[in-house]
Amino acid sequence: MKTYLDCLPCFLSQALRAARMATGDEKKIKDILDEVGMMLRDIPLESSPPEIGRLIYHKVCEMTGNPDPYRKLKTESTKEALSLYPALKNKIEKSEDRLYTAIKIAIAGNVIDVVANWNFDIRHDVDQALNKDFAICDYKEFKKRLNEAREVLYIGDNAGECVFDRILIEEMKKPTTYVVRGAPIINDATYEDALQAGINKVATIISSGTDGPGTILGICSEEFKRVYEHSDFVISKGQGNYEALSNEKRPIFFLLKAKCQIIARDIGVTEGDILLKGMFSRRASEHGSQDADEKTQRENAA
Amino acid sequence: MKTYLDCLPCFLSQALRAARMATGDEKKIKDILDEVGMMLRDIPLESSPPEIGRLIYHKVCEMTGNPDPYRKLKTESTKEALSLYPALKNKIEKSEDRLYTAIKIAIAGNVIDVVANWNFDIRHDVDQALNKDFAICDYKEFKKRLNEAREVLYIGDNAGECVFDRILIEEMKKPTTYVVRGAPIINDATYEDALQAGINKVATIISSGTDGPGTILGICSEEFKRVYEHSDFVISKGQGNYEALSNEKRPIFFLLKAKCQIIARDIGVTEGDILLKGMFSRRASEHGSQDADEKTQRENAA
Numbered sequence: 191m192k193t194y195l196d197c198l199p200c201f202l203s204q205a206l207r208a209a210r211m212a213t214g215d216e217k218k219i220k221d222i223l224d225e226v227g228m229m230l231r232d233i234p235l236e237s238s239p240p241e242i243g244r245l246i247y248h249k250v251c252e253m254t255g256n257p258d259p260y261r262k263l264k265t266e267s268t269k270e271a272l273s274l275y276p277a278l279k280n281k282i283e284k285s286e287d288r289l290y291t292a293i294k295i296a297i298a299g300n301v302i303d304v305v306a307n308w309n310f311d312i313r314h315d316v317d318q319a320l321n322k323d324f325a326i327c328d329y330k331e332f333k334k335r336l337n338e339a340r341e342v343l344y345i346g347d348n349a350g351e352c353v354f355d356r357i358l359i360e361e362m363k364k365p366t367t368y369v370v371r372g373a374p375i376i377n378d379a380t381y382e383d384a385l386q387a388g389i390n391k392v393a394t395i396i397s398s399g400t401d402g403p404g405t406i407l408g409i410c411s412e413e414f415k416r417v418y419e420h421s422d423f424v425i426s427k428g429q430g431n432y433e434a435l436s437n438e439k440r441p442i443f444f445l446l447k448a449k450c451q452i453i454a455r456d457i458g459v460t461e462g463d464i465l466l467k468g469m470f471s472r473r474a475s476e477h478g479s480q481d482a483d484e485k486t487q488r489e490n491a492a
Numbered sequence: 493m494k495t496y497l498d499c500l501p502c503f504l505s506q507a508l509r510a511a512r513m514a515t516g517d518e519k520k521i522k523d524i525l526d527e528v529g530m531m532l533r534d535i536p537l538e539s540s541p542p543e544i545g546r547l548i549y550h551k552v553c554e555m556t557g558n559p560d561p562y563r564k565l566k567t568e569s570t571k572e573a574l575s576l577y578p579a580l581k582n583k584i585e586k587s588e589d590r591l592y593t594a595i596k597i598a599i600a601g602n603v604i605d606v607v608a609n610w611n612f613d614i615r616h617d618v619d620q621a622l623n624k625d626f627a628i629c630d631y632k633e634f635k636k637r638l639n640e641a642r643e644v645l646y647i648g649d650n651a652g653e654c655v656f657d658r659i660l661i662e663e664m665k666k667p668t669t670y671v672v673r674g675a676p677i678i679n680d681a682t683y684e685d686a687l688q689a690g691i692n693k694v695a696t697i698i699s700s701g702t703d704g705p706g707t708i709l710g711i712c713s714e715e716f717k718r719v720y721e722h723s724d725f726v727i728s729k730g731q732g733n734y735e736a737l738s739n740e741k742r743p744i745f746f747l748l749k750a751k752c753q754i755i756a757r758d759i760g761v762t763e764g765d766i767l768l769k770g771m772f773s774r775r776a777s778e779h780g781s782q783d784a785d786e787k788t789q790r791e792n793a794a
Contacts, residue, residue: 195508195518198525202501216497223500223532230529235522 191433193235193242196452201233201246202226208250208376212259222253239433240404247375247403258374260349267350267377268386270312271299278357281320289336290329292361293445294320297464299354300347300428300447312350319447325463332443332466339423341365344393345405345435347428347446349379352387355427359392366393367417373401378430404430407438429453441470493735495537495544498754503535503548504528510552510678514561524555541735542706549677549705560676562651569652569679570688572614573601580659583622591638592631594663595747596622599766601656602649602730602749614652621749627765634745634768641725643667646695647707647737649730649748651681654689657729661694668695669719675703680732706732709740731755743772 205226209219226246233242251257278295285291298319301312336342342364346355352368359366368389371378379387384395399411405426407415418424424442426435432444432453444467448454454461507528511521528548535544553559580597587593600621603614638644644666648654654670661668670691673680681689686697701713707728709717720726726744728737734746734755746769750756756763 195521195525198529199501199504199508202504202529206497206501219497220537223497227500227504227529227532231526 191238191436191453191456193233193237193239194452194456195235197239197242198230198233200450200452201230201242204243204376205246205250208247208259209254211263212250212254212256218254222250225249225253238404238406240402240430241406241434243404243430244375244400244402244406248401260377261374264349264377264379264383265386267312267348268353268383271350271353272387274313274316275353275357278354282357282361289333289361292358293329293332293466296354296358296427297324297445297447297466299351300445300464319464322464324465325448325459326457326465326467328443328466328468331468331470335423335441335443335468336362336364339364341367341421341423343367343369343418343421343424345369345398345424345426345431346379346384346389347431348377349383349387350377351427352379352384352389356387356389356392359389364423367421368393368395369398369405369414370395371401371403372397372399372411375401375403378403402430402434404432404434406434432457436469438469441468443468493540493738493755493758495535495539495541496754496758497537499541499544500532500535502752502754503532503544506545506678507548507552510549510561511556513565514552514556514558520556524552527551527555540706540708542704542732543708543736545706545732546677546702546704546708550703562679563676566651566679566681566685567688569614569650570655570685573652573655574689576615576618577655577659580656584659584663591635591663594660595631595634595768598656598660598729599626599747599749599768601653602747602766621766624766626767627750627761628759628767628769630745630768630770633770633772637725637743637745637770638664638666641666643669643723643725645669645671645719645723645726647671647700647726647728647733648681648686648691649733650679651685652679652689653729654681654686654691658689658691658694661691666725669723670695670697671700671707671716672697673703673705674699674701674713677703677705680705704732704736706734706736708736734759738771740771743770745770 202223205222209222213219226249282288282291298316301315301319342362344355344359344366346352346368368384370380370384374380381395381397389395396414398405398414400406400409402409426432426442426444428446429449432446435442447464448457448459448461451461454463459465504525507524511524515521528551584590584593600618603617603621644664646657646661646668648657648670670686672682672686676682683697683699691697698716698719700707700716702708702711704711728734728744728746730748731751734748737744749766750759750761750763753763756765761767
């Protein structure tokens with residue numbers, strides 16, 4: 191996804207939140223906003239939002255000398271999410287369709303985003319997401335392709351959310367590789383966060399090698415890119431990964447809540463909508479049947 | 493009111509909206525945001541938001557060559573508000589307390605702000621405001637002081653809103669001077685807008701002499717300042733005037749909807765709240781009875 195003009199004020203808001211996380215010094219925060227204001231001029235709108243977000247967060251870290259402003263919050267998010275784990279597993283036990291319920295739980299985990307949603311109540315928001323219908327739901331296709339897949343590449347998003355991802359991984363019953371960011375960036379999950387969430391018990395954790403808030407392939411490690419290229423079933427969680435991968439010409443299932451109007455418009459849904467959206471362009475063009483494939487996609491939409 | 497750090501991203505959003513009003517050229521809009529981004533560095537937080545908003549809107553007008561981007565929208569707002577006038581007058585006729593209802597109508601008019609509230613439905617929002625309770629309501633004090641007043645100085649806010657102000661002016665039954673901005677700025681009411689709303693039939697229209705989106709006394713005309721200084725009953729409508737006048741040490745009744753979290757926090761209410769708040773510091777200190785005066789104020793709160 192390209193960067194829209196509407197993203198520019200949002201970058202400034204994000205810088206303000208991160209700066210406040212990193213320091214209590216108002217003067218320093220003003221200096222950071224001044225610097226970020228001046229950075230806007232050098233932002234090409236052709237870049238994806240995570241590419242720009244990366245530069246802005248690095249500026250905040252550099253100017254405050256705090257390399258991981260969200261550390262404490264991330265640990266607390268995971269702790270709180272873990273406290274919900276038994277109740278969520280219980281929901282799976284009681285459900286008619288375990289896989290579908292696990293997908294709903296994974297999307298509910300995507301609400302844990304203190305960056306897009308500053309004042310959130312985790313239990314309330316999770317319940318709300320579980321009761322919410324998907325705006326786009328390519329579930330049949332998801333199930334079919336999952337069935338045929340050798341293994342799953344699961345690209346994680348935020349800390350805390352990992353706990354919810356773990357539940358989906360447990361229900362997919364396929365060998366899974368779970369991808370985290372290569373370095374701390376906002377509240378995104380790193381190796382440490384995935385480990386705290388117990389992902390290591392259900393999947394192999396690898397790093398994308400990027401320190402951006404999304405899987406920016408241009409700066410991912412060669413190792414990750416090899417895994418990504420050879421994977422036959424990819425799940426991409428959250429906005430940052432969608433923004434970075436939405437133009438990819440390969441099959442990917444995007445699982446996210448559209449947390450802002452801009453991303454919602456880009457996808458063709460409404461702000462706040464949740465979706466499981468399959469993109470299968472490469473396979474379609476490989477088989478010379480894009481139209482048929484798009485038709486299948488629409489039929490799968492709930 | 494001083495400018496808060498949270499206002500900075502909002503200035504950029506406002507610049508984006510104004511730029512889009514002024515031109516359809518995306519490249520030009522990006523250039524404007526780049527310029528505004530660089531202006532942030534020179535913004536002293538001690539300035540009030542209208543002082544900074546003024547500079548930003550001037551930049552938008554200068555760079556697009558459009559001196560009044562909101563012209564068409566303002567005319568339409570007033571036209572739509574005028575179409576509500578008979579129904580609103582009818583509400584007064586049917587009400588138990590005509591003056592109180594007129595105040596509610598005047599505050600409902602403050603919802604007509606395409607800047608703070610981009611997607612609005614005027615009839616729906618007006619109804620909602622009429623049914624909403626005041627968070628702060630110094631009505632008894634308002635009535636008492638109005639009764640004692642020689643005349644009213646009514647500082648207007650947005651175009652369209654003037655029609656609602658007219659209804660309150662008609663119910664106050666005092667000689668009234670209605671203040672508009674000295675030049676087009678955002679969707680604020682100018683002489684032309686007040687005239688279209690029929691304010692000339694119920695009050696003398698004067699200009700504050702400022703081209704800022706609020707009554708920034710430092711750059712108001714000497715003529716206006718004389719009127720302001722000698723007035724014994726001042727009504728200030730809307731956020732921009734609150735931001736510019738909230739630190740004034742003289743009696744003013746602020747009548748507004750708190751449209752953002754920052755202003756709501758500054759006043760001590762919740763975003764979306766409506767209020768009629770009397771500030772009487774000068775009178776209180778003149779009489780050496782500030783405590784008593786504040787007590788009266790609290791007792792008056794509904």
